[in-house]
Amino acid sequence: MTDDVLVVHGGSPLRGEIHVRGAKNLVPKAMVAALLGETPSTLRNIPGVRDVEVVTGLLEAHGVTVVRNGDELVMDPTRVELASVDEINVHAGASRIPILFCGPLLHRLGHAFIPDLGGCRIGDRPIDFHLEALRQFGATVDKTPDGLHLSAPQRLRGTKLELPYPSVGATEQVLLTAVRAEGVTELRNAAVEPEIIDLIAVLQKMGALITVQTDRVIRITGVDRLDGYVHTALPDRLEAASWACAALATRGDIYVHGASQVDMMTFLNVFRSLGGAFEVDDRGPGGLGGIRFWHPGGDLTAMAIETAVHPGFQTDWQQPLVVALTQASGLSIVHETVYENRLGFTDALVTMGAHIQLYRECLGGTPCRFGQRNFQHSAVISGPTKLHAAELVIPDLRGGFSYLIAALAAEGTSRVHGIELIQRGYGDFDGKLAALGARVERSAPESVPAQ
Numbered sequence: 001m002t003d004d005v006l007v008v009h010g011g012s013p014l015r016g017e018i019h020v021r022g023a024k025n026l027v028p029k030a031m032v033a034a035l036l037g038e039t040p041s042t043l044r045n046i047p048g049v050r051d052v053e054v055v056t057g058l059l060e061a062h063g064v065t066v067v068r069n070g071d072e073l074v075m076d077p078t079r080v081e082l083a084s085v086d087e088i089n090v091h092a093g094a095s096r097i098p099i100l101f102c103g104p105l106l107h108r109l110g111h112a113f114i115p116d117l118g119g120c121r122i123g124d125r126p127i128d129f130h131l132e133a134l135r136q137f138g139a140t141v142d143k144t145p146d147g148l149h150l151s152a153p154q155r156l157r158g159t160k161l162e163l164p165y166p167s168v169g170a171t172e173q174v175l176l177t178a179v180r181a182e183g184v185t186e187l188r189n190a191a192v193e194p195e196i197i198d199l200i201a202v203l204q205k206m207g208a209l210i211t212v213q214t215d216r217v218i219r220i221t222g223v224d225r226l227d228g229y230v231h232t233a234l235p236d237r238l239e240a241a242s243w244a245c246a247a248l249a250t251r252g253d254i255y256v257h258g259a260s261q262v263d264m265m266t267f268l269n270v271f272r273s274l275g276g277a278f279e280v281d282d283r284g285p286g287g288l289g290g291i292r293f294w295h296p297g298g299d300l301t302a303m304a305i306e307t308a309v310h311p312g313f314q315t316d317w318q319q320p321l322v323v324a325l326t327q328a329s330g331l332s333i334v335h336e337t338v339y340e341n342r343l344g345f346t347d348a349l350v351t352m353g354a355h356i357q358l359y360r361e362c363l364g365g366t367p368c369r370f371g372q373r374n375f376q377h378s379a380v381i382s383g384p385t386k387l388h389a390a391e392l393v394i395p396d397l398r399g400g401f402s403y404l405i406a407a408l409a410a411e412g413t414s415r416v417h418g419i420e421l422i423q424r425g426y427g428d429f430d431g432k433l434a435a436l437g438a439r440v441e442r443s444a445p446e447s448v449p450a451q
């Protein structure tokens with residue numbers, strides 16, 4: 001497999017300013033929501049990430065016109081039509097977003113198709129919650145060799161649902177289906193991440209009736225018509241936190257324009273407890289503002305982290321943070337409770353000199369679904385350790401970013417293969433590295449070392 005190789009000269013701090021745009025885990029979903037409107041929608045603060053291209057292709061395959069003006073998208077769903085399985089496969093790529101087209105297409109056309117889904121290799125990522133919800137709304141699901149064909153012989157009906165686990169995707173599936181279903185839907189054990197709340201804001205602008213209750217129960221009253229929306233996507237708190245970890249790991253200083261304190265409170269507490277410094281700069285209404293993250297000097301302090309659903313410590317913050325933990329004095333513990341296999345990326349950090357041991361036990365405050373099920377989902381990190389350069393192959397989006405900051409923190413020159421995986425989730429990636437003074441350059445594609 002030939003692949004872009006990024007040559008990384010490590011050992012110097014990242015210093016400078018970057019901008020994060022709309023959240024990768026909201027924008028593609030809001031684009032899908034536009035399908036439900038009878039009139040055009042405008043979505044602002046669009047990031048340059050792969051899933052935006054995927055959903056643009058899928059929307060156009062279904063007859064929606066999509067016009068990009070800078071960081072704004074205008075989508076006109078007046079003429080929605082069935083796309084062929086081939087067209088959907090061409091655009092779906094390795095994205096997981098196509099599954100969210102089901103509800104809107106079943107409402108608009110009475111039919112939907114889900115190709116085999118891709119996404120980061122951080123667990124087997126089943127879609128059983130999604131399919132169970134769609135069946136409860138009244139859809140029929142047929143498994144065929146090329147994927148899943150769904151149909152809704154008559155109007156979908158509201159229903160009572162309880163998720164076995166507060167899945168973000170399954171919550172979005174229910175929201176995008178219930179808003180136009182007949183009657184009331186009650187969703188218990190829902191996910192309430194900031195990106196979910198922003199999607200609810202989008203749907204409310206379209207005319208939906210959605211109530212989020214204190215015990216994570218969401219009630220949706222189906223309506224007969226939804227119209228287009230105008231919305232500015234919330235900033236990407238996952239990308240902002242990734243760069244904050246990069247500032248710590250390289251003993252640097254990074255100002256992240258657009259970072260929002262409210263969405264990052266749990267992360268900011270951990271960042272401060274670890275020994276990082278941050279300063280929130282909210283310039284009041286209309287001002288973009290942002291957060292400055294820096295290493296104040298001295299030692300970082302080891303700590304115990306347990307990932308959880310919002311408002312807990314977001315699982316997508318875990319991988320970049322582990323690199324900063326390799327630089328902290330003492331024993332740190334990470335208990336990953338959202339995905340069963342999201343610590344495998346640490347093997348490469350060990351080859352760079354990190355002291356990391358993985359365990360099957362739940363090494364955290366609360367036993368989780370993966371305890372004693374043969375998943376290595378806890379880690380003990382002993383630091384600080386000096387990292388040295390290595391040949392690295394990107395395993396997934398966030399693990400890839402953690403490899404990049406480890407290479408930037410390490411002494412010597414690393415070669416990072418598969419960098420385009422990072423570009424999928426971090427818009428203008430090369431530009432940001434340049435703005436932060438990262439000493440990197442592309443080298444000719446070459447064969448990737450066997451893993």
Ligand code: EPZ
Nearest residue numbers: 025125126127128129130165167168169170316338339398
């Ligand atoms: C979304 O994935 C995000 N991706 C993930 O971010 C994020 O880590 C995750 O939510 C959790 O916050 C996007 O929004 C595109 P889930 P999603 O359904 O919706 C299990 C990143 O790096 N599950 O909340 O796929 C599942 O296996 C990515 O930006 C079922 O068992 O996550 C997992 O263990 C990575 N059956 C847990 O729930 C189902 O039908 C959480 O998954 C669905 C999920």
